[in-house]
Amino acid sequence: MSLINNAADDAVFMRGESVAELWVVLQEQEGLPPEYNQEVLAEAKEVAAQYPGQLQLCAVQLRAPLSSPVEKSTVPFFKAVVPERLYVLEHPALGRYTTEGYVAALSWLIRERTPALIVTSATVNGQDWAPRLAAQLGLPFVARCLRFALEQEALLALRALYGGRAYVQTRTRLGRQPALVTFAPGTRGTPPMTGSPAVGLPMPEVITYQPSLAFEERNPSLQHLGIEAPSAEEVELEAAEKIVAGGRGVGREGFAELAAFARLLGAAVGASRVATDRGWVEPERQIGATGKSVSPRLYIACGISGAAQHTSGIREAQTVVAINPDRNAPIFALADLGLLGDAREILRHAMQLLQEESVGV
Numbered sequence: 001m002s003l004i005n006n007a008a009d010d011a012v013f014m015r016g017e018s019v020a021e022l023w024v025v026l027q028e029q030e031g032l033p034p035e036y037n038q039e040v041l042a043e044a045k046e047v048a049a050q051y052p053g054q055l056q057l058c059a060v061q062l063r064a065p066l067s068s069p070v071e072k073s074t075v076p077f078f079k080a081v082v083p084e085r086l087y088v089l090e091h092p093a094l095g096r097y098t099t100e101g102y103v104a105a106l107s108w109l110i111r112e113r114t115p116a117l118i119v120t121s122a123t124v125n126g127q128d129w130a131p132r133l134a135a136q137l138g139l140p141f142v143a144r145c146l147r148f149a150l151e152q153e154a155l156l157a158l159r160a161l162y163g164g165r166a167y168v169q170t171r172t173r174l175g176r177q178p179a180l181v182t183f184a185p186g187t188r189g190t191p192p193m194t195g196s197p198a199v200g201l202p203m204p205e206v207i208t209y210q211p212s213l214a215f216e217e218r219n220p221s222l223q224h225l226g227i228e229a230p231s232a233e234e235v236e237l238e239a240a241e242k243i244v245a246g247g248r249g250v251g252r253e254g255f256a257e258l259a260a261f262a263r264l265l266g267a268a269v270g271a272s273r274v275a276t277d278r279g280w281v282e283p284e285r286q287i288g289a290t291g292k293s294v295s296p297r298l299y300i301a302c303g304i305s306g307a308a309q310h311t312s313g314i315r316e317a318q319t320v321v322a323i324n325p326d327r328n329a330p331i332f333a334l335a336d337l338g339l340l341g342d343a344r345e346i347l348r349h350a351m352q353l354l355q356e357e358s359v360g361v
């Protein structure tokens with residue numbers, strides 16, 4: 001689904017200046033896959049490219065002073081997409097995430113620079129500070145976009161509703177003030193960060209600020225007590241990056257092996273309706289037309305035939321692996337990789353390989 005974007009010289013967000021700024025606020029958070037920042041950068045770069053020379057892609061990093069030099073810590077992090085400019089906001093309160101620290105620091109920088117658009121990933125923290133910042137400054141805000149674009153006088157955004165069963169396109173009229181957007185994590189499916197930093201690409205101009213911020217640093221009204229992450233297999237299916245799902249072909253006993261394999265892989269457990277109807281796994285784990293719609297990076301279907309009512313729930317999965325002894329099973333038509341054989345046997349073998357790898361055999 002694409003958004004129509006009419007780039008124009010006299011777009012309202014230009015505000016008569018030669019170059020407007022599109023910010024990506026980088027997020028650091030324990031357990032946060034670093035590619036979440038990368039995918040927002042990639043999406044924002046496409047939006048900025050609609051206005052060459054007029055809209056500048058900038059990254060914003062919040063951190064404590066005296067952290068390691070940006071050139072060594074942050075800049076190497078830019079792989080496929082390098083922003084033109086990196087704003088580094090330093091304050092003792094920004095050493096770890098606090099709602100008020102982020103809101104105060106970003107409010108300060110917004111007043112200083114007045115960007116056209118501010119984007120961040122809709123992570124736990126992103127969903128916390130972004131709406132508060134928008135409310136405090138009275139800025140337009142669109143949450144959990146799958147795509148977004150700027151047109152002459154508006155921000156266009158595509159969002160999913162009802163767990164991905166419907167889409168809505170919104171048009172937010174822009175004034176002279178910035179707008180804020182959060183981007184649904186995992187939407188672009190940016191590849192994991194491997195390899196070396198972008199080679200041969202120009203490095204960003206780095207501008208560091210050390211503002212004095214007016215907020216109650218010692219006695220914040222909101223306190224971050226910590227994040228308790230569920231084990232990967234218990235992760236909500238809609239949020240799971242990897243899913244191992246089982247159907248009739250796995251059988252009741254096979255589900256214990258399937259869950260052990262999922263645990264080893266750091267994946268959530270899913271199921272076909274046959275498996276949930278028979279009580280092999282909880283009803284919340286059902287995927288499909290009358291279950292959940294999922295969008296993992298990896299979906300491993302074990303002993304699932306691939307009925308339309310099931311596959312309608314995995315349309316957004318990026319890579320599908322199917323294990324089934326029946327070469328005519330419909331699931332193979334949409335699988336990226338098909339393994340012909342008994343699911344339990346193949347899972348046992350895969351588990352052994354994973355275990356050997358983890359102990360370095």
Ligand SMILES: Cc1cc2nc3c(=O)[nH]c(=O)nc-3n(C[C@H](O)[C@H](O)[C@H](O)COP(=O)(O)OP(=O)(O)OC[C@H]3O[C@@H](n4cnc5c(N)ncnc54)[C@H](O)[C@@H]3O)c2cc1C
Pocket residue numbers: 246247248249250271272273274275286287288289290291292302303304305306307308309310323324325326329341342343344
């Ligand atoms: C209104 C409606 C709504 C529905 N909603 C959903 C829904 O939300 N989700 C859903 O999943 N279904 C739903 N269904 C049911 C759907 O039509 C299918 O019946 C169901 O998905 C089939 O589940 P399955 O693939 O586990 O079983 P089957 O279709 O019976 O397939 C089992 C597969 O296992 C394979 N197999 C056999 N032995 C092995 C082995 N040793 N190792 C590996 N593979 C093996 C077989 O070759 C076969 O392909 C719905 C149906 C209706 C009518």
